Amino acid sequence: MSRIDYQTLLDSALKTVVKEALIHAQYNGLGDGTHFYITFRTRDNGVVLPDFLRIRYPELMTIVLQYSYNNLNVSDKEFGVQLTFDGRPFFIRVPFSALVEFKDPSVDFMLSFQNKNQPDNENTDIELPLEEKSDTVPDPGRVVSLDDFRRNKK
Numbered sequence: 001m002s003r004i005d006y007q008t009l010l011d012s013a014l015k016t017v018v019k020e021a022l023i024h025a026q027y028n029g030l031g032d033g034t035h036f037y038i039t040f041r042t043r044d045n046g047v048v049l050p051d052f053l054r055i056r057y058p059e060l061m062t063i064v065l066q067y068s069y070n071n072l073n074v075s076d077k078e079f080g081v082q083l084t085f086d087g088r089p090f091f092i093r094v095p096f097s098a099l100v101e102f103k104d105p106s107v108d109f110m111l112s113f114q115n116k117n118q119p120d121n122e123n124t125d126i127e128l129p130l131e132e133k134s135d136t137v138p139d140p141g142r143v144v145s146l147d148d149f150r151r152n153k154k
Contacts, residue, residue, distance in 0.1 A: 007114050014111050015096045021104070022074045025065065035066035037103040044098035046078060050090045060100060063092070 021036070030036070039062040040047065042054055053061065063083060065072070070082040071091065080093040103110045 011113050014113065015099060018099065018102045018111065019074060019096060022072065022079050026072045026074050030066065033106040034104060035064060035106060037105065038063050038065065038099070039101040040094045040098040041100060044095065046095040047098050048093035053085060
């Protein structure tokens with residue numbers, strides 16, 4: 001039996017938020033100081049960048065969508081946009097699977113995504129089968145009694 005990969009499910013749901021924000025910008029533009037910082041892995045499959053940018057940013061690159069961008073196109077799997085680098089327009093394409101971080105500082109909003117090649121070292125106790133966990137005693141410092149929150153019925 002395979003385990004449910006909750007991190008992948010969560011990343012997928014959060015990338016839908018990014019996609020919907022980009023679709024909103026595609027049809028309505030960005031207003032009221034809204035701007036997006038989008039960080040992505042430049043070497044992932046499907047990323048389209050000019051060679052000089054891939055050399056300048058061999059691992060990660062952050063783009064800013066605010067004033068000077070054109071032709072923002074969003075699909076189910078990726079987005080593309082024309083940005084100006086060194087005074088010249090270039091079209092880049094980024095699959096949502098390459099995203100590392102999405103920020104909208106105008107509303108103090110940020111999403112970070114799990115690197116698919118990085119092991120998840122957090123919450124390792126969640127991955128243990130229930131049979132192994134049943135014999136363990138929880139750390140009393142981490143257990144909160146619901147009785148503490150119930151009203152006294154006197």
